[in-house]
Amino acid sequence: MATKSTKNETEFSTKGAYVTGAQFTRDTNYIETRITRDGADGYPVEAGRYRLVVSRACPWAHRSTIVRRLLGLEDAISIGVCGPTHDVRSWTFDLDEGGVDPVLGIARLQEAYFKRTPNYPRGITVPAMVDIPSGAVATNNFPQITLDFSTEWSEFHREGAPDLYPEALREEMEVVNKRVFTEINNGVYRCGFAGSQEAYEAAYSRLFTALDWLEERLATQRFLMGESITEADVRLFTTLVRFDAVYHGHFKCNRNKLTEMPVLWAYARDLFQTPGFGDTVNFEQIKAHYYIVHTDLNPTQIVPVGPDTSGWATAHGREALGGRPFGAGTAPTRPMDA
DSSP: OOOSSSHHHHHHGGGTTEEEEEEEEEEOOOOOOBBBTTTSSSSSSOOOOOOOOOOTTOOHHHHHHHHHHHHTTTTTTTTEESSBOOSSOBBBBBTTTTSSOOTOSSSSSSHHHHHSSSSSSOOOOOSSSEEETTTTEOOOOOOOHHHHHTTGGGGGGOOOOOOOSSGGGHHHHHHHHHHHIIIIHHHHHHHOOSSSHHHHHHHHHHHHHHHHHHHHTTTTSHHHHOOOOOOHHHHHHHHHHHHIIITTTTTOOOSSOOOGGGHHHHHHHHHSSTTGGGOOOHHHHHHHHHHHOOOTTTTTTOOOOOOOOGGSSSOOOOGGOOTTTTTSSSOOOOOOOO
């Protein structure tokens, strides 16, 4: 981990990321205990025991809200939503009455981390699964949280829940997910927080090389892994939906907008219009987070009015590729909570 030498780098640590010299480096050391059926790590799957804490602004947390909704885990796992902005100490529950989470009884997510490890030294990140009885974070390992929602929490899936992590596709999906994470999900951050022209240009080139690869891959198949939505699509979507609103301008990812990449733009609209995706998006909170919190990139903290988001509701034409978005399952019909 890099030494945190400036105030803004310390602020970034609330998301678990630092700038190492000229290169942006993400801290990927998470609380790796898992919530499993056998409770091997001390946290057994149990309906009502855990609270998923997220922010609508954060792309990493957004994954968990989508998967929770697609699988119908609302009754088994409650959700706490932090506001879109935070200070150096952590995410806050300023959207709740009195600024306190009504279930956990805390004002800052930091308190749940300190219950797990006093003076927890790493990033205070979302998503976090909090053990309600103890008030402590059980895990903040965001890639594993959603996989465990699919595999360990299957007893509580809704009828008609899709298989987001099909066993036959896992080996290929691991390769796709790795490239999407390193080159795209994290690639936009490498552009935005590059500390030199050279580092920025290298990150920029890697990002758009990967986006061009996706344009080609998705030209002949409806979803990343084929005919149905999987975990891989969830992971890509949370970056694509933020691309024009934030990453194109704020992070200087400006070779072109998402709306200027015909295949990816149609693919993203297809997902956005699918229950569980677009209904979990809050563009105002997304913009508020990036443009207000990242004061070194935007010292005025002025939040852009645009871009126009009405295009997300326009026809995408991806049905022509066939496929069934939910495979043998069905779309969620439960109204969006929180």
